[in-house]
Amino acid sequence: MAIFFRDFVSGALPNPDPYHRAPGVLRTNDILLSATRAFSLKLQADGNLVLSAIEDSTLPPDITQGQYTRALWATGSQGRGATQCRMQADGNVVLYTNSNVAVWASNTNGHPGAFLRCQDDGNIVIQSADGVPFWASQTNVQAHGKSTMGVALGPPPPPPPPPPALQADIDFGAYSANGTPGTVSGSGFTNPCKVSTPAVGFLHGPGGPYAPFTSTGDITTGVLLNTPVVNNGQTINITVTSTIDPNQTLTFSKTYNMP
Amino acid sequence: MAEYFRDLVSGGLPNPDPYHRAQGHLNVGDILFSATRNFKLTLQADGNLVQYVIDDSTLPPDITQGQYPQAIWSSGTKGWGAVRLTMQADGDLVLYTAGNAPVWHTDTQAFPGAFLRCQDDGNLVLLATDGRVLSATNIYAS
Numbered sequence: 567m568a569i570f571f572r573d574f575v576s577g578a579l580p581n582p583d584p585y586h587r588a589p590g591v592l593r594t595n596d597i598l599l600s601a602t603r604a605f606s607l608k609l610q611a612d613g614n615l616v617l618s619a620i621e622d623s624t625l626p627p628d629i630t631q632g633q634y635t636r637a638l639w640a641t642g643s644q645g646r647g648a649t650q651c652r653m654q655a656d657g658n659v660v661l662y663t664n665s666n667v668a669v670w671a672s673n674t675n676g677h678p679g680a681f682l683r684c685q686d687d688g689n690i691v692i693q694s695a696d697g698v699p700f701w702a703s704q705t706n707v708q709a710h711g712k713s714t715m716g717v718a719l720g721p722p723p724p725p726p727p728p729p730p731a732l733q734a735d736i737d738f739g740a741y742s743a744n745g746t747p748g749t750v751s752g753s754g755f756t757n758p759c760k761v762s763t764p765a766v767g768f769l770h771g772p773g774g775p776y777a778p779f780t781s782t783g784d785i786t787t788g789v790l791l792n793t794p795v796v797n798n799g800q801t802i803n804i805t806v807t808s809t810i811d812p813n814q815t816l817t818f819s820k821t822y823n824m825p
Numbered sequence: 826m827a828e829y830f831r832d833l834v835s836g837g838l839p840n841p842d843p844y845h846r847a848q849g850h851l852n853v854g855d856i857l858f859s860a861t862r863n864f865k866l867t868l869q870a871d872g873n874l875v876q877y878v879i880d881d882s883t884l885p886p887d888i889t890q891g892q893y894p895q896a897i898w899s900s901g902t903k904g905w906g907a908v909r910l911t912m913q914a915d916g917d918l919v920l921y922t923a924g925n926a927p928v929w930h931t932d933t934q935a936f937p938g939a940f941l942r943c944q945d946d947g948n949l950v951l952l953a954t955d956g957r958v959l960s961a962t963n964i965y966a967s
Contacts, residue, residue, distance in 0.1 A: 572881075601881065601888050602861040604945040605966070619966055620861070622831075622944040623956065632860070636946065638966055685881040686863035686891075688946065688966025697882065707864075707878055707897055707947035707966045715898070715931065715949055715962040716918070721905040722926030 567595040574598055574607075574682040576655045592651040600686045606634040607684050609651050613669070614644035615661060617690055617703060638688060638705040641670040653682055659692060674701045732814035826854040833857055833941040835914045851910040859943045865893055866943050872907040874900035874920060874929070876949055876962070898949060898962045902929045912941060916959070918951055933959045 570588035579589045588598050592615075598607040607617045618634035641648075641661060646669040648661035657677030661670040672692060674680065679695035689706035693699040801821040829847035838848045847857055857866040866876045877893035900907075900920060905928040907920040916936030920929040931951050933939055938954040948965035950958050 600863065601891075602863040602879065604859070604861040604863040619946040622860070622942065622946070632945075683881065686861075687878045687881070705966050707964055709964050710967060711963045713898065713962045713964070715951070715960045716900055716929050717932050718901055718929050719927055722922045722924065722928060725924070 568593075568597075570596065570598045572599070572601045572684055574651075574653045574659075574684075576653045576657075576681065577679065588653075590653060594649050596651075598682075598684050600684045600688075602686045603632070604686055605638070605684055605688055607690060608634070609648070609661075610644070612644040613646050613648035613661070613663075615641040615648070615651055615670070617684070617688075617705060619688065639690065639703040643670040646670075653680075655679070657692070657694075672701055729811035729814070732811070732816055826856075827852075828856045828858065830858050831860045831943055833910070833912045833918075835912045835916075835938065835940065847912075849912065853908050857941070857943050859945045859947075861945050862888060862891070863945060864897075864943055864947055866949060868907065868910050868920075869903075871903045872905050872920075872922075872928070873903040874907070874910055876943070876947075876964075878947060897947065897964050900929045905929075912939075914938075916953070918960075931960045 568588075569586070570592075571586040573585070573587040574592065575587055576590060579587055583589070588596070592598060592607075592609045594609055594611055596609055599605070604620055605617060606620070607615065609615050616637050617639040619636040619638055620632040621635040643661055647663040647667070648669050649664050650662045652660050652662060654660060654675070655678060656675040657680035658675035659672040659682055660668050662668055674692050677692075677694050677700060680692055680700075681695070682690060682692045684690055685706070687706045690703040691699045692701040799821065801819060805815055805817045827847075828845070829851070830845040832844075832846040833851060834846055834848055836848060838846055842848070847855070851857060851866075851868050853868050853870050855868060858864070863879045864876060865879075866874065868874050875896050876898040878895050878897050879888075879891045880894050883892040883894070902920055905920075906922040906924075906926075907928050908923045909921045911919050911921055913919060913934065914937060915934040916939035917934035918931040918939075918941055919927050921927055933951055936953045936959055939951055939959055942950050942952055944950060944965070946965040946967075949962040951960040953959055
Protein backbone atom coordinates (compact mmCIF):
# COMPACT_ATOMS: atom_id res chain seq x y z
CA MET A 567 0.00 0.00 0.00
CA ALA A 568 2.20 2.80 -1.30
CA ILE A 569 1.26 6.41 -1.97
CA PHE A 570 2.59 8.13 -5.06
CA PHE A 571 2.12 11.59 -6.48
CA ARG A 572 0.96 12.91 -9.78
CA ASP A 573 2.83 10.91 -12.42
CA PHE A 574 2.80 7.21 -13.28
CA VAL A 575 5.77 6.56 -15.55
CA SER A 576 7.15 3.60 -17.41
CA GLY A 577 10.81 4.48 -17.30
CA ALA A 578 13.32 4.43 -14.52
CA LEU A 579 13.05 6.94 -11.71
CA PRO A 580 15.76 7.97 -9.31
CA ASN A 581 15.58 6.02 -6.08
CA PRO A 582 14.29 7.62 -3.99
CA ASP A 583 12.40 9.90 -6.36
CA PRO A 584 12.12 13.38 -4.79
CA TYR A 585 8.67 13.82 -6.37
CA HIS A 586 7.32 10.45 -5.27
CA ARG A 587 6.17 9.50 -8.73
CA ALA A 588 4.86 6.00 -9.35
CA PRO A 589 7.33 3.79 -11.22
CA GLY A 590 5.91 1.26 -13.65
CA VAL A 591 3.41 -0.59 -11.51
CA LEU A 592 0.54 0.23 -9.16
CA ARG A 593 -0.35 -2.74 -6.99
CA THR A 594 -3.49 -3.52 -5.02
CA ASN A 595 -4.33 -0.61 -2.66
CA ASP A 596 -1.58 1.60 -4.08
CA ILE A 597 -2.70 5.19 -4.54
CA LEU A 598 -1.65 7.84 -7.03
CA LEU A 599 -2.61 11.25 -5.65
CA SER A 600 -2.76 14.50 -7.59
CA ALA A 601 -0.02 16.91 -6.57
CA THR A 602 -2.23 18.79 -4.12
CA ARG A 603 -3.88 15.55 -2.90
CA ALA A 604 -7.31 16.62 -4.11
CA PHE A 605 -7.80 13.53 -6.29
CA SER A 606 -6.88 9.91 -5.81
CA LEU A 607 -6.44 7.05 -8.28
CA LYS A 608 -6.48 3.73 -6.47
CA LEU A 609 -6.28 0.10 -7.51
CA GLN A 610 -8.87 -1.37 -5.21
CA ALA A 611 -8.75 -4.83 -3.69
CA ASP A 612 -11.73 -5.74 -5.86
CA GLY A 613 -9.66 -5.16 -9.00
CA ASN A 614 -11.29 -1.87 -9.96
CA LEU A 615 -9.08 1.14 -10.71
CA VAL A 616 -10.99 4.13 -9.36
CA LEU A 617 -10.46 7.88 -9.51
CA SER A 618 -12.06 9.62 -6.54
CA ALA A 619 -12.49 13.16 -5.30
CA ILE A 620 -12.02 14.10 -1.70
CA GLU A 621 -15.34 14.62 0.05
CA ASP A 622 -15.26 18.13 1.42
CA SER A 623 -18.00 17.58 3.96
CA THR A 624 -15.81 14.95 5.63
CA LEU A 625 -12.58 16.86 5.30
CA PRO A 626 -10.86 17.32 8.64
CA PRO A 627 -8.35 20.06 9.31
CA ASP A 628 -5.56 17.62 8.48
CA ILE A 629 -6.21 17.23 4.77
CA THR A 630 -4.03 14.15 4.54
CA GLN A 631 -6.83 12.44 6.45
CA GLY A 632 -9.46 13.43 3.92
CA GLN A 633 -11.75 10.72 2.64
CA TYR A 634 -11.90 10.03 -1.07
CA THR A 635 -15.46 8.83 -1.22
CA ARG A 636 -16.76 10.41 -4.41
CA ALA A 637 -15.84 8.24 -7.39
CA LEU A 638 -15.39 10.16 -10.66
CA TRP A 639 -14.22 7.43 -12.96
CA ALA A 640 -13.37 3.72 -12.88
CA THR A 641 -12.22 0.98 -15.17
CA GLY A 642 -15.24 -1.10 -14.18
CA SER A 643 -13.02 -4.16 -13.78
CA GLN A 644 -14.09 -5.15 -10.31
CA GLY A 645 -14.30 -8.89 -9.72
CA ARG A 646 -11.94 -9.76 -12.55
CA GLY A 647 -8.87 -10.27 -10.43
CA ALA A 648 -6.66 -7.34 -11.39
CA THR A 649 -3.81 -6.94 -8.94
CA GLN A 650 -1.47 -4.74 -10.97
CA CYS A 651 -1.83 -1.65 -13.09
CA ARG A 652 1.13 -1.22 -15.38
CA MET A 653 2.28 1.87 -17.21
CA GLN A 654 3.91 0.13 -20.13
CA ALA A 655 6.85 1.43 -22.14
CA ASP A 656 4.66 1.34 -25.25
CA GLY A 657 2.27 3.88 -23.75
CA ASN A 658 -0.50 1.45 -22.87
CA VAL A 659 -1.95 1.36 -19.34
CA VAL A 660 -3.04 -2.19 -18.57
CA LEU A 661 -4.64 -3.98 -15.62
CA TYR A 662 -3.29 -7.48 -15.10
CA THR A 663 -4.27 -10.39 -12.89
CA ASN A 664 -1.72 -12.36 -10.88
CA SER A 665 -1.46 -14.75 -13.80
CA ASN A 666 -0.74 -11.89 -16.22
CA VAL A 667 -4.13 -11.86 -17.87
CA ALA A 668 -5.02 -8.38 -19.08
CA VAL A 669 -8.51 -7.39 -17.93
CA TRP A 670 -8.52 -3.72 -18.96
CA ALA A 671 -6.34 -1.49 -21.12
CA SER A 672 -6.34 2.14 -22.16
CA ASN A 673 -5.41 0.98 -25.68
CA THR A 674 -2.90 3.76 -26.01
CA ASN A 675 0.05 1.70 -27.15
CA GLY A 676 2.16 3.24 -29.86
CA HIS A 677 3.30 6.11 -27.66
CA PRO A 678 6.65 4.99 -26.27
CA GLY A 679 7.68 6.87 -23.16
CA ALA A 680 4.16 8.10 -22.42
CA PHE A 681 3.10 8.62 -18.83
CA LEU A 682 -0.14 8.99 -16.89
CA ARG A 683 -0.76 12.11 -14.83
CA CYS A 684 -3.35 12.53 -12.09
CA GLN A 685 -4.12 16.25 -12.44
CA ASP A 686 -5.33 18.69 -9.85
CA ASP A 687 -8.31 19.62 -11.99
CA GLY A 688 -9.68 16.08 -11.62
CA ASN A 689 -8.56 14.76 -14.97
CA ILE A 690 -6.42 11.71 -15.58
CA VAL A 691 -4.36 12.22 -18.70
CA ILE A 692 -2.01 9.94 -20.58
CA GLN A 693 0.47 12.05 -22.44
CA SER A 694 3.57 11.67 -24.54
CA ALA A 695 6.99 12.22 -23.04
CA ASP A 696 6.94 15.79 -24.33
CA GLY A 697 3.59 16.54 -22.72
CA VAL A 698 1.06 16.07 -25.53
CA PRO A 699 -2.07 14.40 -24.14
CA PHE A 700 -3.75 11.66 -26.18
CA TRP A 701 -6.09 10.02 -23.67
CA ALA A 702 -8.09 11.47 -20.80
CA SER A 703 -10.72 10.35 -18.34
CA GLN A 704 -12.53 13.62 -19.12
CA THR A 705 -13.38 14.10 -15.48
CA ASN A 706 -11.83 17.55 -15.27
CA VAL A 707 -13.69 20.40 -13.67
CA GLN A 708 -16.59 21.50 -15.85
CA ALA A 709 -20.08 22.94 -15.61
CA HIS A 710 -22.85 20.58 -14.55
CA GLY A 711 -26.02 22.53 -15.05
CA LYS A 712 -26.64 26.13 -14.32
CA SER A 713 -24.81 28.13 -11.69
CA THR A 714 -26.98 29.36 -8.86
CA MET A 715 -24.14 31.30 -7.32
CA GLY A 716 -25.11 34.93 -7.11
CA VAL A 717 -27.16 37.56 -8.83
CA ALA A 718 -25.59 40.58 -10.48
CA LEU A 719 -27.17 43.79 -9.30
CA GLY A 720 -25.44 45.95 -11.85
CA PRO A 721 -22.92 48.70 -11.47
CA PRO A 722 -23.44 51.17 -8.67
CA PRO A 723 -25.17 54.46 -9.48
CA PRO A 724 -22.76 57.11 -10.65
CA PRO A 725 -21.35 59.19 -7.84
CA PRO A 726 -23.05 62.54 -7.24
CA PRO A 727 -21.32 65.43 -8.93
CA PRO A 728 -18.85 67.20 -6.71
CA PRO A 729 -20.33 70.10 -4.78
CA PRO A 730 -20.01 73.43 -6.54
CA ALA A 731 -17.04 75.43 -5.51
CA LEU A 732 -17.86 77.97 -2.88
CA GLN A 733 -17.85 81.44 -4.30
CA ALA A 734 -18.28 84.20 -1.84
CA ASP A 735 -17.55 87.79 -2.36
CA ILE A 736 -18.33 90.05 0.48
CA ASP A 737 -18.00 93.74 0.61
CA PHE A 738 -19.12 96.28 3.09
CA GLY A 739 -18.25 99.78 3.89
CA ALA A 740 -17.02 101.58 6.93
CA TYR A 741 -18.81 104.52 8.34
CA SER A 742 -17.93 106.83 11.09
CA ALA A 743 -20.38 107.45 13.85
CA ASN A 744 -21.69 110.49 12.03
CA GLY A 745 -22.23 108.56 8.82
CA THR A 746 -19.19 109.72 6.97
CA PRO A 747 -17.84 106.91 4.81
CA GLY A 748 -14.44 105.73 5.84
CA THR A 749 -12.03 103.59 3.91
CA VAL A 750 -11.58 99.87 4.10
CA SER A 751 -8.47 97.92 3.35
CA GLY A 752 -8.14 94.19 3.32
CA SER A 753 -7.84 91.13 1.15
CA GLY A 754 -10.14 88.74 -0.55
CA PHE A 755 -12.69 91.26 -1.67
CA THR A 756 -14.00 92.27 -4.99
CA ASN A 757 -17.10 94.04 -6.12
CA PRO A 758 -19.96 93.26 -6.45
CA CYS A 759 -20.71 91.27 -3.36
CA LYS A 760 -22.38 87.94 -3.55
CA VAL A 761 -22.54 84.44 -2.13
CA SER A 762 -23.38 82.19 -5.03
CA THR A 763 -23.83 78.93 -3.11
CA PRO A 764 -25.72 78.36 0.10
CA ALA A 765 -23.33 79.44 2.77
CA VAL A 766 -23.00 80.18 6.39
CA GLY A 767 -20.93 83.14 7.36
CA PHE A 768 -19.35 83.75 10.69
CA LEU A 769 -18.22 87.12 11.77
CA HIS A 770 -15.25 87.37 14.00
CA GLY A 771 -14.03 90.65 15.30
CA PRO A 772 -12.10 92.15 18.15
CA GLY A 773 -14.94 91.37 20.49
CA GLY A 774 -14.94 87.65 19.79
CA PRO A 775 -17.25 85.51 17.67
CA TYR A 776 -20.54 86.97 16.60
CA ALA A 777 -23.81 85.43 15.60
CA PRO A 778 -23.64 83.56 12.31
CA PHE A 779 -25.67 84.56 9.34
CA THR A 780 -27.08 82.26 6.71
CA SER A 781 -27.74 82.96 3.15
CA THR A 782 -29.16 80.78 0.42
CA GLY A 783 -28.71 83.29 -2.33
CA ASP A 784 -26.93 86.38 -3.20
CA ILE A 785 -26.27 88.78 -0.46
CA THR A 786 -25.34 92.34 -0.94
CA THR A 787 -23.86 95.05 1.07
CA GLY A 788 -26.23 95.88 3.80
CA VAL A 789 -27.46 92.36 4.36
CA LEU A 790 -24.67 91.77 6.81
CA LEU A 791 -26.68 93.35 9.56
CA ASN A 792 -24.62 91.63 12.19
CA THR A 793 -21.52 93.46 11.19
CA PRO A 794 -19.96 94.42 14.47
CA VAL A 795 -19.07 97.86 15.44
CA VAL A 796 -15.36 98.07 15.31
CA ASN A 797 -12.93 100.69 16.31
CA ASN A 798 -10.81 102.66 14.00
CA GLY A 799 -7.87 100.61 12.77
CA GLN A 800 -9.30 97.32 13.94
CA THR A 801 -9.64 94.26 11.73
CA ILE A 802 -12.50 91.84 11.42
CA ASN A 803 -12.39 88.48 9.71
CA ILE A 804 -15.31 86.85 7.94
CA THR A 805 -15.29 83.14 7.23
CA VAL A 806 -17.89 81.79 4.83
CA THR A 807 -18.54 78.08 5.01
CA SER A 808 -20.47 76.15 2.40
CA THR A 809 -23.49 74.32 3.80
CA ILE A 810 -23.12 71.68 1.06
CA ASP A 811 -19.47 70.92 1.65
CA PRO A 812 -18.30 72.10 5.06
CA ASN A 813 -14.72 71.62 3.92
CA GLN A 814 -15.10 74.63 1.66
CA THR A 815 -14.47 77.91 3.37
CA LEU A 816 -13.39 81.34 2.36
CA THR A 817 -11.95 83.87 4.72
CA PHE A 818 -12.05 87.60 4.33
CA SER A 819 -10.14 90.08 6.37
CA LYS A 820 -10.80 93.80 6.69
CA THR A 821 -9.22 96.65 8.53
CA TYR A 822 -11.32 99.75 9.16
CA ASN A 823 -9.94 103.20 8.90
CA MET A 824 -12.44 105.74 10.09
CA PRO A 825 -12.22 109.31 9.04
CA MET B 826 -3.39 40.45 0.59
CA ALA B 827 -4.21 37.60 2.93
CA GLU B 828 -4.56 33.89 2.20
CA TYR B 829 -7.37 31.82 3.67
CA PHE B 830 -8.53 28.25 3.32
CA ARG B 831 -11.79 26.64 2.34
CA ASP B 832 -14.44 28.64 4.23
CA LEU B 833 -15.59 32.26 4.39
CA VAL B 834 -17.77 32.59 7.46
CA SER B 835 -19.68 35.51 8.89
CA GLY B 836 -18.17 35.37 12.36
CA GLY B 837 -17.35 33.43 15.48
CA LEU B 838 -13.86 32.21 14.59
CA PRO B 839 -11.15 31.86 17.21
CA ASN B 840 -8.23 34.22 16.78
CA PRO B 841 -5.99 32.90 15.39
CA ASP B 842 -8.09 30.29 13.61
CA PRO B 843 -6.13 27.02 13.36
CA TYR B 844 -7.85 26.24 10.06
CA HIS B 845 -7.11 29.63 8.49
CA ARG B 846 -10.68 30.27 7.50
CA ALA B 847 -11.74 33.72 6.37
CA GLN B 848 -14.07 35.67 8.60
CA GLY B 849 -16.37 38.48 7.58
CA HIS B 850 -14.98 39.46 4.23
CA LEU B 851 -12.39 39.14 1.51
CA ASN B 852 -10.73 42.36 0.40
CA VAL B 853 -9.18 43.05 -2.97
CA GLY B 854 -6.22 40.71 -3.47
CA ASP B 855 -7.25 38.29 -0.73
CA ILE B 856 -7.36 34.62 -1.69
CA LEU B 857 -9.59 31.81 -0.50
CA PHE B 858 -8.00 28.46 -1.39
CA SER B 859 -9.68 25.10 -1.42
CA ALA B 860 -8.32 22.89 1.36
CA THR B 861 -5.68 21.31 -0.85
CA ARG B 862 -4.94 24.53 -2.82
CA ASN B 863 -5.97 23.16 -6.20
CA PHE B 864 -8.61 25.90 -6.57
CA LYS B 865 -8.59 29.50 -5.47
CA LEU B 866 -11.09 32.30 -5.29
CA THR B 867 -9.88 35.87 -5.36
CA LEU B 868 -11.39 39.34 -5.49
CA GLN B 869 -9.45 41.06 -8.22
CA ALA B 870 -8.50 44.72 -8.38
CA ASP B 871 -10.91 45.08 -11.34
CA GLY B 872 -13.82 44.22 -9.03
CA ASN B 873 -14.40 40.73 -10.42
CA LEU B 874 -14.63 37.75 -8.08
CA VAL B 875 -12.86 34.94 -9.93
CA GLN B 876 -12.21 31.28 -9.25
CA TYR B 877 -9.17 29.59 -10.76
CA VAL B 878 -7.86 26.06 -11.06
CA ILE B 879 -4.18 25.26 -10.65
CA ASP B 880 -2.40 24.34 -13.87
CA ASP B 881 -0.62 21.05 -13.44
CA SER B 882 1.79 21.73 -16.28
CA THR B 883 3.17 24.70 -14.34
CA LEU B 884 3.22 22.92 -11.03
CA PRO B 885 6.66 22.80 -9.43
CA PRO B 886 7.48 20.36 -6.64
CA ASP B 887 6.54 23.08 -4.18
CA ILE B 888 2.80 23.21 -4.78
CA THR B 889 2.46 26.52 -2.99
CA GLN B 890 4.22 28.00 -6.03
CA GLY B 891 1.72 26.61 -8.50
CA GLN B 892 0.19 28.93 -11.08
CA TYR B 893 -3.52 29.42 -11.60
CA PRO B 894 -3.85 30.72 -15.14
CA GLN B 895 -7.27 29.26 -15.94
CA ALA B 896 -10.43 30.91 -14.65
CA ILE B 897 -13.39 28.58 -14.27
CA TRP B 898 -15.99 30.95 -12.80
CA SER B 899 -16.48 34.64 -12.12
CA SER B 900 -19.11 36.92 -10.66
CA GLY B 901 -19.17 39.00 -13.85
CA THR B 902 -18.69 42.24 -11.95
CA LYS B 903 -15.58 43.52 -13.65
CA GLY B 904 -15.44 47.29 -13.64
CA TRP B 905 -18.25 47.71 -11.15
CA GLY B 906 -15.98 48.84 -8.36
CA ALA B 907 -16.36 45.95 -5.90
CA VAL B 908 -13.68 46.09 -3.21
CA ARG B 909 -15.13 43.73 -0.61
CA LEU B 910 -16.84 40.33 -0.55
CA THR B 911 -18.82 40.21 2.66
CA MET B 912 -20.31 37.11 4.26
CA GLN B 913 -23.08 38.73 6.23
CA ALA B 914 -24.48 37.38 9.47
CA ASP B 915 -27.89 37.20 7.81
CA GLY B 916 -26.55 34.67 5.30
CA ASP B 917 -26.24 36.90 2.28
CA LEU B 918 -22.92 36.98 0.44
CA VAL B 919 -22.47 40.42 -1.08
CA LEU B 920 -19.94 42.27 -3.21
CA TYR B 921 -19.74 45.90 -2.10
CA THR B 922 -18.10 48.94 -3.59
CA ALA B 923 -16.00 51.35 -1.56
CA GLY B 924 -19.16 53.44 -1.26
CA ASN B 925 -21.02 50.41 0.19
CA ALA B 926 -23.16 49.92 -2.90
CA PRO B 927 -23.98 46.21 -3.46
CA VAL B 928 -23.22 45.07 -7.02
CA TRP B 929 -23.71 41.28 -6.65
CA HIS B 930 -25.18 38.99 -4.03
CA THR B 931 -26.39 35.45 -3.46
CA ASP B 932 -29.82 36.58 -2.25
CA THR B 933 -29.65 34.25 0.75
CA GLN B 934 -30.27 36.73 3.51
CA ALA B 935 -32.83 34.44 5.18
CA PHE B 936 -30.16 31.95 6.28
CA PRO B 937 -28.19 33.36 9.24
CA GLY B 938 -24.84 31.67 9.70
CA ALA B 939 -24.53 30.54 6.09
CA PHE B 940 -20.96 30.30 4.82
CA LEU B 941 -19.05 30.02 1.55
CA ARG B 942 -16.95 26.94 0.88
CA CYS B 943 -14.34 26.53 -1.86
CA GLN B 944 -14.39 22.77 -2.37
CA ASP B 945 -11.58 20.52 -3.55
CA ASP B 946 -13.64 19.26 -6.46
CA GLY B 947 -13.94 22.79 -7.83
CA ASN B 948 -17.45 23.55 -6.72
CA LEU B 949 -18.03 26.84 -4.95
CA VAL B 950 -20.99 26.47 -2.63
CA LEU B 951 -22.89 28.55 -0.14
CA LEU B 952 -23.93 26.29 2.71
CA ALA B 953 -26.53 26.79 5.40
CA THR B 954 -25.59 25.85 8.95
CA ASP B 955 -27.36 22.51 8.50
CA GLY B 956 -25.27 21.72 5.43
CA ARG B 957 -27.97 22.49 2.90
CA VAL B 958 -26.63 23.92 -0.35
CA LEU B 959 -28.15 27.36 -0.91
CA SER B 960 -26.12 28.37 -3.98
CA ALA B 961 -23.52 26.64 -6.10
CA THR B 962 -21.52 27.33 -9.21
CA ASN B 963 -22.07 23.67 -10.18
CA ILE B 964 -18.64 23.62 -11.79
CA TYR B 965 -16.77 20.59 -10.54
CA ALA B 966 -14.85 17.47 -11.46
CA SER B 967 -17.11 14.56 -12.31
